[in-house]
Amino acid sequence: MYALEKGKTFYTSNAGLKELREEICNYQKRKQGIVYNPTDEVIVTVGGSEAIDIGLRAMINPGDEVIIPQPSYVSYEPCAILAGAKPVIIDLKAENEFRLTAEELEDVITDKSKVLILPFPNNPTGAIMEREDLEKIAELIRKYDLYVMSDEIYGALTYKGEHVSIASLEGMKERTILIDGFSKAYAMTGWRLGYACGPREIIKQMTKIHQFAIMCAPTTSQYAAVEALKNGDDDVKTMRQAYNQRRRFLLNAFKEMGLECFEPFGAFYVFPCIKEFGMSSEEFATRFLEEERVAAVPGNAFGASGEGFLRISYAYSLDNLKTAMERLNSFVKKLRNNIS
Numbered sequence: 001m002y003a004l005e006k007g008k009t010f011y012t013s014n015a016g017l018k019e020l021r022e023e024i025c026n027y028q029k030r031k032q033g034i035v036y037n038p039t040d041e042v043i044v045t046v047g048g049s050e051a052i053d054i055g056l057r058a059m060i061n062p063g064d065e066v067i068i069p070q071p072s073y074v075s076y077e078p079c080a081i082l083a084g085a086k087p088v089i090i091d092l093k094a095e096n097e098f099r100l101t102a103e104e105l106e107d108v109i110t111d112k113s114k115v116l117i118l119p120f121p122n123n124p125t126g127a128i129m130e131r132e133d134l135e136k137i138a139e140l141i142r143k144y145d146l147y148v149m150s151d152e153i154y155g156a157l158t159y160k161g162e163h164v165s166i167a168s169l170e171g172m173k174e175r176t177i178l179i180d181g182f183s184k185a186y187a188m189t190g191w192r193l194g195y196a197c198g199p200r201e202i203i204k205q206m207t208k209i210h211q212f213a214i215m216c217a218p219t220t221s222q223y224a225a226v227e228a229l230k231n232g233d234d235d236v237k238t239m240r241q242a243y244n245q246r247r248r249f250l251l252n253a254f255k256e257m258g259l260e261c262f263e264p265f266g267a268f269y270v271f272p273c274i275k276e277f278g279m280s281s282e283e284f285a286t287r288f289l290e291e292e293r294v295a296a297v298p299g300n301a302f303g304a305s306g307e308g309f310l311r312i313s314y315a316y317s318l319d320n321l322k323t324a325m326e327r328l329n330s331f332v333k334k335l336r337n338n339i340s
Helices: 018-032 047-059 076-082 102-108 131-143 200-213 219-231 233-257 281-292 318-339
Strands: 042-045 065-070 086-091 113-118 147-151 176-181 194-197 310-313
Touching: 018 042, 018 194, 018 219, 042 047, 042 200, 047 076, 047 113, 047 147, 047 176, 047 194, 047 200, 065 076, 065 102, 076 086, 086 102, 102 131, 113 131, 131 147, 194 200, 233 318, 281 310, 281 318
Parallel strands: 065 086, 065 113, 113 147, 147 176
Antiparallel strands: 042 194, 176 194
16 A cells, blocks of 8 residues: 555566565575575566566576476476476375475486476475475485475475575575565465575576566565565464464364375465275365365376375365365265265
8 A cells, every 4th residue: 555655656677676675685584594685686576476487487498307296386387398398297205295305306317407396385285395305305406416496485384393495505595596475475365476586697587588578576566575574474473373273173174084184284285185085186176066065176286196185275264164174074974975
């Protein structure tokens, strides 16, 4: 409202408001201990999705390989293809709590590998990577001279210690494009604002693409983001506590109804297994919607390794989630009775 009332509605610089880029740098230093230069190591984008798109286009040459762990956000693979890359998929395993292991990564690295997309905390699984996991991944990134695109849009929403960015590890800042934004932690989805931090030469090329495709991110959204970074920490903490309460409620509900689900420690999703019912994720989700009027996302929407799972979001009120779990329990009982 301040920006509108004061008439601050003109174009900003292509890279974004200087004040916002400075606040982004302050945030990353405060949270991760990473020091970025707001002048040439930060770009403000139209959501994190644009940062992913232009980041890949800036780094990729035709035929390069982009390594994508799945299940993961649906835009990674199409953006890699649009950039001229060959997507190389790693199917993450439920028995590893959908975390990426160094062994899985090294198995797919070739002389054409260019970028690893690191989607943690993860959408759709809620999985996180701990420091020791990241250190092993970072060792391979340095060994094989790769880049990392680290999508940390859910980094502020973790429930087991503090989120660790791979960019904060030794020798990784210059190899990492850190993606973040305001849609998740600050609940600013419709404001469409994200950003990328990284090596100045890559940010320079990203800014060129952004300049001719977008011009600049919405000015009013940028002023709102400045306020969020300056004064929003307490609100994020309050929301994180509420999400954690809902997370625990859902896990307990699954346990009571006998649905297998590993404990996720990030984002605001749970990823229960529905393989026992002998139907595809899509069929399960469709029937659940039609018969119980509850919407959930089939796990295979996020990659083949998501087959047999269901993504349920807890970015809803606890009352709504209680109603949804009552209906899921009824649906599961009906399916089990039909099987028996």
